[in-house]
Amino acid sequence: MPDRRSPIQDFLELIHARYADFREGEVATYIPELANANPESFGICVATADGFVYEVGDSRQEFTIQSISKPFVYGLALDERGPEHMFTKVGVEPSGDAFNAISLHKTSGCPLNPMINAGAIATTGQIGASPPEPCFERILEMFSRYTGHAMHVDEAVYESESLTGHRNRAIGHLLRNFDVLEGDPTAAVDTYFRQCAISVNCVDLALMGATLANQGINPLTGTRAIKDTHVRSVLSVMASCGMYDFSGGWIYNVGMPAKSGVAGGVVAVLAGQLGIGVYSPRLDAQGNSARALQVCRELSQAWQLHQFNPPFCAHTSRRMRCTGEERHSSRIRHPTERACLGEHGGQIHLFEIQGNLAFATVEPIIRDVVRCTGRRGVILDFHHVTGINHVASQLLADLADALSHQGTAIFFTSTQQLPLLRQEVGSHLADASVIDRLFRFRSTDAALEWCEDELLRELMPAGPLTVNDLRLFEIASGLADEELGVFSGLITRRPYAPGDYVIRRGDEATSLFLVTKGIVGVWLGDHESGKRVASFSVGTMVGEMAFLDGARRSANVVAEGDVECAVFELEDFNRLLESHPQLHTTILRNIGVSLATKLRKVNEDVRILIAERQ
Numbered sequence: 001m002p003d004r005r006s007p008i009q010d011f012l013e014l015i016h017a018r019y020a021d022f023r024e025g026e027v028a029t030y031i032p033e034l035a036n037a038n039p040e041s042f043g044i045c046v047a048t049a050d051g052f053v054y055e056v057g058d059s060r061q062e063f064t065i066q067s068i069s070k071p072f073v074y075g076l077a078l079d080e081r082g083p084e085h086m087f088t089k090v091g092v093e094p095s096g097d098a099f100n101a102i103s104l105h106k107t108s109g110c111p112l113n114p115m116i117n118a119g120a121i122a123t124t125g126q127i128g129a130s131p132p133e134p135c136f137e138r139i140l141e142m143f144s145r146y147t148g149h150a151m152h153v154d155e156a157v158y159e160s161e162s163l164t165g166h167r168n169r170a171i172g173h174l175l176r177n178f179d180v181l182e183g184d185p186t187a188a189v190d191t192y193f194r195q196c197a198i199s200v201n202c203v204d205l206a207l208m209g210a211t212l213a214n215q216g217i218n219p220l221t222g223t224r225a226i227k228d229t230h231v232r233s234v235l236s237v238m239a240s241c242g243m244y245d246f247s248g249g250w251i252y253n254v255g256m257p258a259k260s261g262v263a264g265g266v267v268a269v270l271a272g273q274l275g276i277g278v279y280s281p282r283l284d285a286q287g288n289s290a291r292a293l294q295v296c297r298e299l300s301q302a303w304q305l306h307q308f309n310p311p312f313c314a315h316t317s318r319r320m321r322c323t324g325e326e327r328h329s330s331r332i333r334h335p336t337e338r339a340c341l342g343e344h345g346g347q348i349h350l351f352e353i354q355g356n357l358a359f360a361t362v363e364p365i366i367r368d369v370v371r372c373t374g375r376r377g378v379i380l381d382f383h384h385v386t387g388i389n390h391v392a393s394q395l396l397a398d399l400a401d402a403l404s405h406q407g408t409a410i411f412f413t414s415t416q417q418l419p420l421l422r423q424e425v426g427s428h429l430a431d432a433s434v435i436d437r438l439f440r441f442r443s444t445d446a447a448l449e450w451c452e453d454e455l456l457r458e459l460m461p462a463g464p465l466t467v468n469d470l471r472l473f474e475i476a477s478g479l480a481d482e483e484l485g486v487f488s489g490l491i492t493r494r495p496y497a498p499g500d501y502v503i504r505r506g507d508e509a510t511s512l513f514l515v516t517k518g519i520v521g522v523w524l525g526d527h528e529s530g531k532r533v534a535s536f537s538v539g540t541m542v543g544e545m546a547f548l549d550g551a552r553r554s555a556n557v558v559a560e561g562d563v564e565c566a567v568f569e570l571e572d573f574n575r576l577l578e579s580h581p582q583l584h585t586t587i588l589r590n591i592g593v594s595l596a597t598k599l600r601k602v603n604e605d606v607r608i609l610i611a612e613r614q
């Protein structure tokens with residue numbers, strides 16, 4: 001049996017053992033039912049932003065959520081009523097007063113933040129208030145989206161707080177007095193009591209944290225619990241006001257947005273990374289679980305979880321950069337075209353990007369693209385991009401817009417896995433033609449081929465060849481006039497309509513094709529459904545491999561548009577051995593040279609691929 005122990009699990013167990021005998025603090029008693037908690041209970045759970053759960057101790061022990069409900073209900077209120085409305089009801093400033101202080105803004109009467117009771121009751125009063133509906137159900141549903149299972153209320157704790165919560169009732173009435181609460185304050189306070197009595201365990205808390213860490217989506221169920229745009233608002237109030245009067249010390253030492261409750265629970269969140277849930281009912285003088293505080297401090301130090309630790313340097317988003325001089329598309333071209341691209345291909349720039357794109361990772365790419373000199377074509381390949389945020393998408397859209405209007409053709413390729421990019425570019429740019437052009441090619445090879453064609457069209461306006469002149473084909477290189485006459489006599493011209501097969505995979509090889517008009521594509525599998533692996537322009541030769549070794553055709557070759565080929569039969573070639581041995585030898589050598597050129601191109605592609613991986 002392999003040892004499956006994880007150093008992460010080991011460390012949690014070590015921390016749990018280290019604080020097992022730590023007995024500082026007192027269990028809360030002002031809600032009588034809370035006094036019944038077992039002071040020894042102690043659980044820890046860490047849930048990663050992709051939903052892996054580590055747990056130790058009493059991590060499944062149920063307790064009431066209490067004030068930990070506050071930031072989550074605030075998130076629900078932001079979702080339901082919008083931030084502007086919520087700002088008219090409750091602020092976001094730390095109060096410096098106790099959680100249950102009757103502290104309202106001097107003139108507006110608004111509570112200072114949603115983490116003190118006054119702010120939380122004002123927030124709860126906004127849930128489902130318009131149109132009226134059973135708002136507590138909405139709160140319970142919201143929590144089940146975070147935890148991934150149905151939630152329930154600990155009725156004994158609810159009853160207990162309902163019987164004794166006169167101070168909170170007073171706060172409710174004051175809020176009504178200032179019109180912060182518009183309806184019946186008793187209903188808002190009652191709903192608040194119920195939300196505080198929702199039963200949770202450490203795993204629930206850690207998953208709630210992991211959901212916030214994962215941009216508001218529960219990583220185990222894939223359900224969205226809160227709009228992504230409101231996650232940071234919730235984390236902000238947790239960071240500034242989440243730990244009662246220790247909020248400043250907490251963010252200084254532990255550095256994670258967090259919230260604690262009087263039952264002894266704490267949830268902490270590190271955006272993008274993890275959620276932590278700790279339970280231990282003994283509270284310190286500020287009302288925070290004394291053990292949870294130690295545990296979170298230790299975890300933060302050991303795993304460097306402080307959110308203000310400098311992030312890793314992000315300049316790794318450029319995976320590869322080259323020009324059209326160094327890298328060519330899979331189109332096989334005539335030597336004159338190859339020479340032209342060799343000389344001017346530097347005007348085509350190709351970037352392969354990788355990783356997660358946010359401001360800091362997309363900025364170096366934008367900087368490089370803007371600095372490319374003499375750029376005619378720019379291709380950004382997103383194949384290795386794992387994620388992209390709004391701002392990176394918008395900056396790239398602006399870049400594409402600016403370059404397009406300067407006359408540079410810019411393409412985003414391999415974007416199929418990044419729907420947000422397409423969506424953001426679509427809503428950010430007004431010019432539909434820029435958008436269409438940007439996403440026109442799925443593959444980098446197709447975009448590169450297009451850029452090469454454009455460059456050649458411009459630099460060789462008359463076209464590279466007179467198609468009827470067989471002398472321009474590599475196969476005829478070095479032939480004397482008389483030999484060319486013999487060779488031409490053996491050639492038959494054959495036209496093809498778009499989509500016609502020039503060569504079929506598996507066929508016997510009986511002829512060689514010289515492309516005299518149009519382009520032919522080489523397909524593995526069927527034309528359309530298979531994969532186009534190469535193509536041939538006017539002036540190139542197709543099918544010589546099987547022509548030489550007699551093997552069956554290995555791929556399909558299909559006409560792209562109207563095509564004409566000059567066809568040279570194997571039989572005729574063989575006959576030349578007797579009738580014109582010198583001509584036969586020259587043709588054979590020319591075929592060899594052509595194959596060597598193709599092999600060199602393949603070697604170059606392989607070299608680039610290998611270099612990329614080193």
Ligand code: GLU
Pocket residue numbers: 065066067068099100117161168193196260261262263
């Ligand atoms: N229901 C509790 C109260 O309002 C919550 C207090 C807390 O956890 O901070 O008193």
